[in-house]
Amino acid sequence: MSASHAKSIAASFASGALFAVGLGIAGMTQPSKVIGFLDLFGAWDASLAFVMIGAIGVYVVLYRVITKRTSPLFDARFHLPTRRDLDRRLLLGSAIFGIGWGLGGYCPGPGLVAAGSGSLVALAFVLSMAVGMKLEQWVAARTW
């Protein structure tokens, strides 16, 4: 394994661990805080909006700085999405995700972090999420 390959793996791990810490500080690993945000007509907790504001605020600035480079640290080039079309898959997929998110209070990141903390419920979520993902990949290979 080259030094650069090893460093890219280490950097990926560090990003994941830092991401987990951020989620934990933000309270996003608690489904009740997420459901609280989504309970617009009930006991509303706006905290999640502030998490997004904090994240976007930082990322907007750093994104501009980082993408001025010709390449990232451990790859030959940037691999950023270029699609701009709005299709049914995007709308339907996002809606289906939103329903699952509203039901369980977990989305992929927090689910994985909570599973790491030893929560069996979160582990069940992650395993089901993996099955759902495989199912979509299987369907996609056959239809679109």
Next chain:
Amino acid sequence: MHNFTPYSALLGGAVIGLASALFLLSLGRVCGVSGLFGGLLRRGADIPWQRAAFVGGLVVGGALLRLVYPHAFAARETIATAATAATQALPWLSALPPWAIVVPAGLLVGFGTQLGNGCTSGHGICGISRLAPRSMVATASFMAAGFATVFVVRHVLGGAS
């Protein structure tokens, strides 16, 4: 407003933004958890070791948080999903064990994030920051679906006021 924690939310959000930026700087890619995890499951996806390391970081981060900041996680008995939090619910609904809710929830999240090419991190944070039209629409879509789901389960089915 209930349980509003603006300062820890902003700080935690900033750390998430920083983590995403670190990933962008290192691998030149959007830090989308569903995309990274989904690619781990897919044969032939690129950067498999880096994907595994990122997911490993999330999991190990969770273990670390459990040690130093256990307050970050829900108490085992109080997993407050939209369904189980329904107060005057149909009896069978509020009596459901947590896994009966999170398994369907997980299936939907898994399927939906792959179909929609992203989740709260990829679309909600990275995409919006880039002013990507697809991400702004996707975020509006999953937020609306989330609001509607909690409304239906908690207030329509559950009878909560």
